[in-house]
Amino acid sequence: MTPERYQRIRDMLAKRQTDLTVCLENVHKPHNVSAVVRTCDAIGIHKVHAVWENQYRVRSGTAMGSQQWVNVDTHENVTDAIGALKAQNMQVLVTHLSDKAVDFRDIDYTKPTAILFGQEKYGVTDEAIAMCDQDIVIPMVGMVQSLNVSVAAALVLYEAQRQRQIAGMYDVQHLSEEECQRMLFEGGYP
Template structure:
């Protein structure tokens, strides 16, 4: 990995917002999943959560498109499990849903730890997700159609969250643990070595400030490569 690529990855990781995430509930169309994850990366989300039905889970082999790039995906067996996990992290859980109880998405304080549930394309969030969430939010519309594509809705809400967090200076301080930074640096900086490590059950090495691998001879021998 070149020093330039190392610095680029470092700059991205320094702005990751560990206290902001989305939870995809049965969002099954690949282009929508990819578009949501792209927006998550753009606003600095480190990890996305998801609940898939059995058919979608089979199609994806348990992972979501895009998670192999710059945003991690954590799968949950049910929306109940997902919400419990998020609330254990002291996150306010929002759900996009048109109702009398919903508030304008711009009236929410996104500088708080926040998770946003996005329901599936046709029917939206399930009643269980709505019941479990702390607050329903809505994107005001004045046209004939009263719903947006899920990826468009995600982008609108996430960029409002980014706007508030930038004003609050939350992108000026690194929130990601150094161990998580090291993991991402190795996985994305040395994808071939990462694959070998996973196959051989080897620990990931340290990456220094020049973007080079720091490992002893035993590690290189186990990897069956000469030291770089």
Template sequence: MPAERYARIRQFLRLRQPSLTLCLEQLNKPHNVSAIVRSCDAVGVFEVHAVWDEKPQFRKGTAMGSENWVYTKEHSCIEAAVSHLKTKNMQVLVTNLSDKAVDFREIDYTQPTAIILGQEKHGATPKAVKSADQDIIIPMVGMVQSLNVSVAAALILYEAQRQRQLAGMYDTQQLSEQACQKLLFESGFPKLRALCDRKCLPYPYINENGYIEADESWWLQMQRSKPP
């Protein structure tokens, strides 16, 4: 890939925050999901988790291509999603108006953190609330009790970014080199990536000049007209 593109991708990978994520529970409006993923990309979220019966289509004009830079990991149910997040030692928060809810700005987001955002109309399900470690709210002083879910997501994410910047968490690379290599190949060589996936071949190493380093057997398999 061109050196400029390689350098740009490397720069944003250096700023990715794999210990910060969202869990979308049954969101069904494409423009909301697209806007949320765009905000995730903007603050350096690497992967979003989701539980839904039917995945919404991204709105290209809203997402602005951010869906290509933020992975989405789907789970069968909210309990499975939370269980997975807790294996990564994440504190799991849920946006939910309750007596035990705290102001979202009181949370320490320098800790590994996942935030559950519930469905647009009904909010988080009782199962999500029960699974989470803490309810959080965005204080409201108007007549309405909540914000649009994509706006709420952006506010919480930028508070997390603020805290992490002050703590110097954007100063050193948090993402593993293995994860960096995967995204470098996927974004730098999309046609080869599609061919690689079709043939079930491992992704090659991308060197510091943005070139593929692979042995002769890998190239020979890539050149075959049909998958092995």
């Protein structure tokens, strides 16, 4: 590995936000999953969560290599997934239009946060909604009822990035040195 590449990976690892994540509930289309993982890499998410009914892997094409740098934890079902996030003391937000939903920009994302996104056709399940702490929505003034899921994820994540940047959360390293070494070892030699 060249010194430049080593430094580039270290700089990236130094900005990873370990207490910010997303959970995809049965998001199926590979180009959507890949676009979400790519955005996660771009704003410094270290690990994403996914619930898939069937075996699945992030397709490398659209993810542009980001799947190498963002870890994906898969869960058997959404109850397990949300349980694991809550066990890490995260506020679990769910993207879902309801009477109780608030504008996604009214949330404090400097807190440990996980955001749940739903399936392309049916959205998040009732089971998941019942377990989450807060419904959030991206306002729309057009004729369509929803945005593409990778678009929705990017909007929420960049709002989190904006708030965390202002709060100086990208200026301190969150990952342990051990985890940095593991990432350098696994990802350093393509």
